[in-house]
Amino acid sequence: MTTPAIRVRGLRKSYGKLEVLRGVDFEVARGSIFALLGSNGAGKTTVVRILSTLLKADAGEAEVNGFAVASQGAEVRESISLTGQFAAVDEILTGRENLVLVAKLRHLKNPGGIADRLLERFALTDAGARKVSTYSGGMRRRLDIAMSLIGDPQVIFLDEPTTGLDPQARNDVWRAVEELAEQGATVLLTTQYLDEAEHLADRIAILHEGRVLVNGTLAELKQLLPPAKVEYVEKQPTLEDVFFSLVGAGNKGDGQ
Template sequence: MSVVEAPAIRIRGLERSFRDVSVLRGVDLDVAPGTIVALLGANGAGKTTLVRILATLLRQDAGTASVAGHDVRSDARGVREALSLTGQFAAVDEVLTGRENLALVARLRHLPDPNGVADALLERFSLVEAGRRRAGTYSGGMRRRLDLAMSLVGDPAVVVLDEPTTGLDPLARLEVWDAVRELATAGTTVLLTTQHLEEAEQLADRIAILHRGRIVQDGTLAELRALLPQATVEMVERGPSLEDVFLAVVGERPGLESPAGDAGTSEGER
């Protein structure tokens, strides 16, 4: 008989209000170990409030939530050891180098060999060449990759990403998507909040739709698509999207060569 693993994140009946405004109205959600679950919702749906409760930064009014088996209310320390939170904007120290940022977090977590930890994460996130440069010189995608690397110091079982591609250009967004996929491939559980439909489609094993403080649908992309009538097949000529054109012009997608003169662009200017 196969053994069913306990959810890495388990939420039941979670409620939270701010004065007279009910933000969460009975949220139920399970996140299986080693998967990416996208929490999809518009601004004001309650995504960040839910994330803050999971990270023990905010207390719920009712209901329960646990991370890696640790209750967020009764075992906050266990939750903090198991979970790493990455906010909407990269929380890197711009004065320090990439390597120094990582080593600092390793020291704060009292890990042996902080510099070794930093070097391993720079390698994992393809930041070795930039590791000795100040983080303030990094592009948006590099800064976010460094932020994700910092969130993995100490090997947390669960990583929560709160709208990780906010403010990033298309190239930087693709870099972050690749980094998130690598997290799940390595066995890390990822809860990703986003309001971008394409982001959820590209990354998530399951998608939960949060609307007016409740999970109104939860399933795989195929299961959610099955909720609507089957599409009729029509022959439509589709031209490239503006994003396709942009990525091709800057040389990040095959099919169109980069304009002449771009070869000298430095890593920090991208």
């Protein structure tokens, strides 16, 4: 299919007098990783909640996997998975039991086999028989992502998946996200970490105060600023330079 996996046009959402989204537009190509980058309060989670049918938009249109979010919610939900900012795993159960439980709830055949394949895929086989309460933060997040993949969703929403993780755990999650795209899934990733967007995303949209300021590849965004020259050595602008030139230096410190 050549149509975008996600299409958003004029998305608006307010809470009373507070405008959270003020006309958001973007498209996400199938099989790609798309990063929605912004500071706290920019509206990233609101976008994800609308696209995953957890929240209704006030205005605008959105499609996920060819289905209209507003009128085909059941079809959208069958096509997606959503991983929130905090791991939704049962600490009393083992890692394998968490996966088996979700597979059974989805009425899938051979839940044990599904669980074993996902444990291997996310390097959790050795920890599969341990209670999740003994897992590190990175292991819990990997298990959380594995659980969200049961049923082979075509579109995956990851809402700030590395919040609160140490550098090693973040790298583990990054590898898992890259593997998802390599296997054909479409990933929409929200993040406030500039290096995360720079490392993972095929395209990056910078969301600020409810609007998408720019949307492009990393190379395209870097071209928005002229290179700095120091002793005849060309220095290309970083994504951080692009981000703060667009949203203002006053936001520096949020998430960095």
